[in-house]
Amino acid sequence: MTESRPPRHAGDAPRTGLGYRSVLAGALLLAAVFGGALALDDPRVKHLLDVRIGPGNQQAKPREGGNPSGDAGAPQPAEARVGTPPPGHEEADSPLGTPVPPAVGSDSYRFLAVNGDGSPVGYSPCRPLHYVVNADLAPAGSEQLVPDAIATISAATGISFIYDGTTGEQPSPQRPPYQPDAYGERWAPLLIAWTTPEVAPQLAGKVIGTGGSTHFSYDGGPKTFVTGGLDLDAPQMANELLNPDGHLYATAVILHELSHVMGLDHVEDPRQLMYPEIGTPEGLSAGDLNGLYELGKAQCRKDL
Helix, strand or coil: CCCCCCCEEECCCCCCCCCCCEEEEEEEEEEECCCCECCCCEEEEECCCCCCCHHCCCCCCCEEEEEECCCCCCCCCHHHHHHCCCCCCCCCCCCCCCCCCCCCCCCCCCCEECCCCCCCCCCCCCCCEEEEEEEEEECCCCCCHHHHHHHHHHHHHHEEEEEEEECCCCCCCCCCCCCCCCCHCCCCCCCEEEECCCCCCHCCEEEEEEEEEEEEECCCCCCCEEEEEEEEHHHHHHCCCCCCCHHHHHHHHHHHHHHHHHHHHCCCCCCCCCCCEECCCCCCCCCCHHHHHHHHHCCCCCCC
């Protein structure tokens, strides 16, 4: 980094409650959970929007009977699944991968959301996390940035990622987590979009990236992420890639936001990549790796 370039900042994640707003709709809970917006110069806050569910974007009706405890893996009646895909798509009986144990222990990590028992909310390790990329505005020289960052996050969490190709889908804070016409009878894949502030207003000003996920639960049962989104400011990233160390910083931005997608929040430890400022882009540090390792221990969810 040249002497004249300012430090990279990430805006503080929302601090109301667990750092997000949600809508309880009958037997279902769908909530968007986003980490702080990553900026090149000043902190910004990523605004969160409620996710409503059911046909025509209406709230689902309360269900009767079924599994009142909301235990993971328990079958749920059809009326509890209005506006959601058939359960268990690609869900295996055991985790698909094994995360690499961190070489050094550290508790310098925080989670964006936790369950009632204190366990972090993460993706099921027993099914692959599909992702698509809107690469229409991807800057020159960025071709390997996303695949390399995905590989790093996969090794740290044990989550198996599957690339479903490019998409024309545009980012939206009200993105439906279930889009059968576009993606079939499954949860929509993670959307990674090279975009602009005109399309994604949350990237206004110095914000260079945002990331987060949507979780699902029955009643008061355990929550699990089912899909998410990562938006990258293509013009800012293009300018960043012109610098001698631009690829390092661009990689750090994507790793930071992917870590939000997986469930990590900001920390106050400046040695970690999840600190709200990227000083030296050395990648994931001990706290980041330990937090991602814990997220890889999430429950399998054949009921989702």
